[in-house]
Amino acid sequence: MNRGIAYAALAYVAWGLFPLYFRHLAGVGAFEIVLHRVIWSLAFLGALLLWLRRWRWLAPLRHRPAVLGASFVSALLLSGNWLIYVWAVMNGRVLDASLGYFINPLVNVLLGFFVLRERPRTRQWAAVALAACGVLWLAVLGPQTPWVGLVIAASFGLYGLMRKTAALGALEGLALETLFLAPVAVAVLGWWTWQGSGGLAHHNGTTLAWLIGVGPLTAVPLLLFAAGARRIPLATLGLLQYVSPSLQLLLGVWLFDEPLAGARLAGFAIIWVALALYSFEGWRHTRSLR
DSSP states (O other): OHHHHHHHHHHHHHHHTHHHHHGGGTTSOHHHHHHHHHHHHHHHHHHHHHHHTOOTTTGGGGGOHHHHHHHHHHHHHHHHHHHHHHHHHHTTOHHHHHHHHHHHHHHHHHHHHHTSOOOOOHHHHHHHHHHHHHHHHHHHHSSSOOHHHHHHHHHHHHHHHHHHTOSSOHHHHHHHHHHHHHHHHHHHHHHHHHHTSSTTTTOOHHHHHHHHHHHHHHHHHHHHHHHHHTTSOHHHHHHHTTHHHHHHHHIIIIISOOOOOHHHHHHHHHHHHHHHHHHHHHHHHHHHHO
């Protein structure tokens, strides 16, 4: 349990600081960044597997179509989450991205109830209902519909569920997911480069170095997250996630000068109260068990 908490906490800190890294790729499109994330993540994971000599899990997968299918679905969820998040950061919507990760713990409660047959307690349901009111407030009175946050919360919640119930370990599972995505990424970047309209053709050495660095920067937190998700309850995993959106919120307001006032601030405040209620309920329940 303690090791799982440490893994997940480190992953969330890294994700919370991601916007600082993506600032150095302001001239690159979000879709292209995701393609590079796939390729360089796979290269990093392949080197790590080669170093650890952990290849025996690949051969039996031919006879396990359920595992392949689940990994393919989780790969789609992961790539979709990457794309929306990177697009949000590159288009001045870091606060919207942080909203998605604020909502995600409560999405985990719903997924735990409907999929894993977990039984949320009364105060947990109250927190979910209050957060839903906050989202509705933002949708009706906010400056723009919070679709970015909703998509991020749903995609990452489902991905976390897939990783928690996955048959493969953290390293093997992520390697297989990026292996599914890599042929498309290589084909698109190769075509762009051959046409001279994008890809590697227009990037200088510095930009290319930042793009290559996205590989380990992406893989390491995901490995930590997957390792943590397999060791701790889904509700605890959601509780730790407050670290990431809090850091993103601070970056969005103080560094990127995104507005947080009026109806938008009120909507965020309602969601924060819901998260406080959820956290307090979890703390009391843990204390009573001890």
